[in-house]
Amino acid sequence: MTDIRFALAQIDTCVGDLDANADKVMHYTHLAARSNARVVVFPEMTLTGYPIEDLALRATFRKAAWDKANWLATKLAADGLGGLYVVVGTVGTDRENSKPRNRLVVLHDGVVWAGYDKHFLPNYGVFDEFRIFSPGNKSMVLDVDGARIGVAICEDIWQDGGPVAELAKENIDLLLTMNGSPYEEGKTDTRFDLAVRRAAEVQAPLIYLNQVGGQDDLVFDGGSFVVDTDGTLLECSPMFMEDLSFFDLDTSAEHQKVGTIAAKPDPDEEVYTACVLGLKDYMAKNHFKGVCLGLSGGIDSALVAAMAADAVGGENVHGISMPSMYSSDGSKDDAADLARNLGAHYDIQPIEPLFVSFQHQLKLEGVAAENLQARIRGVIVMAYSNSKGLLAVATGNKSELACGYSTIYGDAVGGYAPIKDLLKTRVWEISRWRNKAAAAGMGIGGLHIVGNEQGSAGVPLPDGVMIPVNSIEKAPSAELRPGQKDSDSLPEYALLDQVLAMYIEHAHGRADLLADGFDEATVDTVMRLVDRAEWKRRQYPLGPKVTALAFGRDRRLPVTNAFRE
Amino acid sequence: MTDIRFALAQIDTCVGDLDANADKVMHYTHLAARSNARVVVFPEMTLTGYPIEDLALRATFRKAAWDKANWLATKLAADGLGGLYVVVGTVGTDRENSKPRNRLVVLHDGVVWAGYDKHFLPNYGVFDEFRIFSPGNKSMVLDVDGARIGVAICEDIWQDGGPVAELAKENIDLLLTMNGSPYEEGKTDTRFDLAVRRAAEVQAPLIYLNQVGGQDDLVFDGGSFVVDTDGTLLECSPMFMEDLSFFDLDTSAEHQKVGTIAAKPDPDEEVYTACVLGLKDYMAKNHFKGVCLGLSGGIDSALVAAMAADAVGGENVHGISMPSMYSSDGSKDDAADLARNLGAHYDIQPIEPLFVSFQHQLKLEGVAAENLQARIRGVIVMAYSNSKGLLAVATGNKSELACGYSTIYGDAVGGYAPIKDLLKTRVWEISRWRNKAAAAGMGIGGLHIVGNEQGSAGVPLPDGVMIPVNSIEKAPSAELRPGQKDSDSLPEYALLDQVLAMYIEHAHGRADLLADGFDEATVDTVMRLVDRAEWKRRQYPLGPKVTALAFGRDRRLPVTNAFRE
Known part of the structure; x- marks a missing residue:
């Protein structure tokens, strides 16, 4: 028997953008066909984007998704690709109760040829699927050139029983899974161990095709892979970028051939890249071209500025230094150095005159006076956002968010918070890594990284340092009163x-x-x-x-x- | 056979406050015993408060709740109340998977005597129970002096099948249900129709005991009731207040005697009272004694101020007039009149000098300049909040929240938004009703209502009008530029x-x-x-x-x- 070539189309979709998602399926299917693929696999809920939350409950949206799947099948055939099996995810409707379903469909010969509905609907952590979808209750085996291909969607392989247990009795040649599995530190290994177990259970190689890209507050890391029944990694796509890789299934072989294995980033690079991709996609999907943020000279704003520069280029980053009577000269210098290193815009907006005007009326003391400074800065950041059409980014980290150590409507303003899930000690680690990466001229998978030996403004980096060392090493302070340190309160x-x-x-x-x-x-x-x-x-x-x-x-x-x- | 007296203890619990909730159970059980009750029924998740969301996942909390139930059973017996059947809700643990369960327990003879776990776990709208709890799978019938009492928890009666269907075969004498059913306009009738259907199904009278009070963004309206098998309303507790009512079950009678039926408020009063109770309880449960808000002279802030005065007294309301160069004299007068009518504190903080200071640096135009005004006001409101320990209340209505017609970090600042779920036209209706109530000297169920013939400061109300008519009748305007009207944008x-x-x-x-x-x-x-x-x-x-x-x-x-x- 000849090999069957599977294309692993690890793409970045956008929730609700049926047209763009379908166009991307067309584009990647053309590419896959040129490399002689027979089956093309896309991520969970390809056409609708994922996760679609309550948008699934809108009947007009489900109708539009259904029409788009049919349009796509027709168009593929018209382009001469009807012979391929194109496996995409979409939203369906349960005929009994009109509830939505999380559906996999196969486009073939100009029609929507077969469908499978997700059985296990995760309803924990970031997932609310049981709330939204009605579960499927049938397993499905596709026949492709005589090979028996079982299918499953994401959570279906995380739970025992259900469709995988049924497929284990079906003598399948391959288990094909489409996933929308959000990034989380260390999850790569967990997924792989699980896949190994399921491949052994169904006695067939398993394709784990994952979505990539940021969607609201989730980041999907891609890293799709294929694993053999004995646990051998047969193929591995890169993390954090769109990718088209291939796997050739030889149904007559006991073990499959090993193909391309992408290198895994180190843990700091992985987290940094996840944050950058999240911001980059949030901006792109919500039509923002630039960001603004306060640059205090502290490490949080410095790291966020570096991430923003890597996401959209230093020239689209607007850093605002907003010194008060309590800001140290060192802090102001560090902020200016950072902006220069990143090739970012840099404005100075002193807040003292504004603070004096407010205090003339309000005469605040203690924490109220401290919060006033932070809120004046918030007003300025939002003024830049509104007048220049920029996304205000918040620079809070997980430690301060957890402890409430920030001023609401002050330093917490912003539409997106790139490091909101990094503890402060991690912020330091990641910042040091970012400097190392700049000094070493490293690239970040799929992303433009600003400044190797020099800043993107063309200015040489002093000693190859991107983020001023002082920002990393000095004792953290909100600088809202003389000599204040975070360690006074925390x-x-x-x-x-x-x-x-x-x-x-x-x-x-x-x-x-x-x-x-x-x-x-x-x-x-x-x-x-x-x-x-x-x-x-x-x-x-x-x-x-x-x-x-x-x-x-x-x-x-x-x-x-x-x-x- | 003699009658069995049921006490319907419609109480207001607080999430996480095991001590206070248990003390309240003690208090109401003593009251019920004095009136010779045999069974005392409390709302869903009495001891823990409801809804407890992810707090249920904390094992230490479940352990503390279990200890509290045992303490309560012991204490009741020590107080000579061990002979009563005290039916309370709490959180349990599924022994198989360690997941929490939504549990009803009966305290009797000094012990936690019997338990029933909620079967149907709602997972739509405001409910996330399937996400949190493991479902029960056994029905339960209590024997009380030879009478057979079936039990169910809230959603159990909203779904066909399950425990109610089982109880229908059990020849029960009464179906006792404990509920945590959040308020929603028109829901009283829906609940009653459902209860009638279930009473007929089990061929026994049904007690519908509901929680009362505000909990975060939900309001529970109480309105507990008892319905006979033929749909006759036998008892009805008042809405929006704690209450202890009684129902005497005569198991030998074909139909039960009709008791006390509380009057139902008219639709405007109902909505107004729901909003006031929500705010009042949010403040009490989060330890706020007063509120601050901007008073623009417009209807939204006027209605919110009236609600706040009814919730915590006019003397605990701090109204801040923040006129700009675009504020009309009429608006300023209306704000001052309202504050006087409510007996509220009233400060004037002009924003023009602050606006000039910002513009000296920022030179904003158009919408950015409009937002700047709103944000300066937001800073002032939060300064009052921080310096005086007041809850900042947001005055946005549902129409503007739906359309995004507000300034984030500006007029939208606040920890609680009392009219966020009222469309603008409803705001007008409710305001007119509030004036009518003040003029007519009406009380609001369970709530202190400010100003009948006179404002609570003792000042006579001009023509009996609480909210200035001009605030209700003038064309809505954000007054952020000369001659601006909401209808320019909406x-x-x-x-x-x-x-x-x-x-x-x-x-x-x-x-x-x-x-x-x-x-x-x-x-x-x-x-x-x-x-x-x-x-x-x-x-x-x-x-x-x-x-x-x-x-x-x-x-x-x-x-x-x-x-x-």
Whole structure:
């Protein structure tokens, strides 16, 4: 028997943008056909984008998605590609209860030829699928040139039983899975171990095709792969970029040939790239060309500025230094150096005269006066955003977000927060890595990286340093009163971040945290801060529900939604 | 056979406050015992508060709730109440998978005597229970003095099949249900119709005991009731207040005696009271004693101020007039009149000098300059909030929230938005009702209502008018540029609100909206505005997920959480 060539089309889709997503399927199918692929596999919910949240509940959207799948099948055939098996994801409708379904369809011979509905609907963490979709209850085996191809969608392989258990009895030659699996540190290994187990269960190689790209607050890392029944990695696509790779299935062979294996980035590069891709795609999908942000000379804003420059180019980054009477000269210099290194715009907007004007009326003291400074800066950042059409980016990190150590409507303003999920100690690590990458002339997979030996403005980098070392090494301070340090209000970050990791990520309670060896005072401080901070994160539109549908809890829409009826 | 007396303890619980909730159970059980009750029924998840969201996933919390139920059973017996059957809700744990369960327990004879786990877990609208809880799979019948009492929790009676279908075969004498059913306009009738159907199905009277009070962005309206098998309303508790009513079950009678039926408020009073209760409880549960808000002279801020005065007293309301060069004299007078009528604090903070200071540096034009004014006001409101420890309340209505017609970090600042779910035309209706209520000297169920013939400051109300008529009747304007009217940017509210109702509440698509008779230009304007506004509602902390648990999507915590380990 001859080989059957599978094309792994690891693409970046946009929620609601049926036209662009379908055009991308056309484009990649043409490319795949030129390389003699027989089957082309796309990610979960290719045509609709993923995750579509409550957009799935709109009947007009489901109708449009159905029409688009048919259009695509017809168009593929018209382009001479009807002989291929093009496997795409879309939204379907359960005929019994009119609920949406998470569907895989095969486009072949000019028609939507076969369909499979996702069986296990994840409803934990970032997933709300059981809430939205009705589950499928049938497994499906495709016949491609005599080979038996079983299919599954994402969560279907994460749970025991269900379609994979059925396919294990079906003597299949390959298990083809399409996924929308969001990035998370260390998840690559978890996915691989799982795939190995399922390949052994169905006694056939497994294709794990994952989505790539940022969608609202999720980042999909790609990293699609093929694994053999004995656990051999047969193919691995790169992370964080669109890619078309191939796998040749030889149904008569006991073991398959090993193909191309993309190198895995180191952990710092991986996290950095995830953040950059998230920002880049959020901007592209919401039509922003540039960002603005306050540059304090501190490490958070420095790292965010570097990420923004890598996402959209230094020339599209507008850094604003907003010194007060409490800002040190060092901080101002560090901010200016960073902007020059990145080739970013740099403006200085002193806030002292504005602070004086407010205080003439308000006469605030203590924390209220500190917050006033942060809020004046927020007003300035939003003025740049509104007048220049820029995305305001917030520079808060996970440690301060967890503890509520920020000013709402102040330093927390912004439409997107690139490092909101990085603890402060990680911010330092990643910043050091970014400097190393600049000095070493490293590229970042699929992304333009600003400044190797020189800044993108063409200015040589002093000692090859992109982010000023002082920003990384000095003691963190909000600089809202003389001599203020973060450590006046918070435990030292090296300790704080350890407690946060155990309390938040590992759900340790008070007794567990004490048993972990943390002292009582620290534990109580951190728990009190974290438990109160939810209030800051959930402001307006918190308010009573009076009508059938209020905004917030009972309407969950994607921010990015390109669907137009 | 003698009657069995059921006490319907319609109480207001607080999420996480195990101590206070248990104390309330003690208190109401004592009251019920004094009136010779045999069974006391409390709302869904009495001890933990409801909804507890991801707090349920914390093992330490579940352990504490379990300990509290046992403490309560012991304490009841020690107080001589061990002979009663006290039916409370709490969180349990599924022994098989360690997942939480939504549990009903009966405290009797000093022990936690019997337990039933909720079978149907709602996972739509405001509910996420399937996400959190593991479903129960056994029905339960209690024997109380020879009477057979079936039990069910909330959603269990909303779905066909399950425990109610089983109880229908059990020859029960009463179906006792505990509920946490959030308020929604018109829901009273829906609940009653459902209860009638279930009473007929099980051939026994049904007790529908509902929670009362505001919890984060939900309001529970109480309105507990008892219905007979033939659909006769036997008892009805008042809405929006704690209450202890009684129902005497005569198991030998074919039909039960009719008891006390509380009057139902008119639709405007109902909505107004829901909003006031939501705010009042949000403040109490988050330890705020007063509010601050901008008073523009417009109707939105006027209505919110009246609600706040009714919630916590005019003397705890801080109104701030923040006139600009574009504010009309009429607006300033209306704001001052309102504050006087409510007995509220009233400060004037002109924004023109602050605007001039910013413009000296920023030189903004157009919308950016308009937003600057709104944001200077936001800074002032938050300065009051921070310096005086007040809750900043946002005054936005549902029409402007839906269309994004507001300034983020400007008029949208606030921790709670009392009218965020009222369309603008409804704001006008409710305001007229509030004036009528003040003039007529009406009370509002369970709530202190400010100003009958006179304002609470003791000042006579001019013509009995609480909210200045001019605020209700003038054309709405943001007053951010000379002669500006809302209708420059939006369709007239009478039309806009109709389109919003069909587009949002009834999910009509573009074709449906045209078929509804709306003109194409209006439909396209409204759809475009609504589809874009999600971006404004979902700002920071939107950002990439990198670690196992990020804030936002995969951690869903109540804002109000009084649990301390």
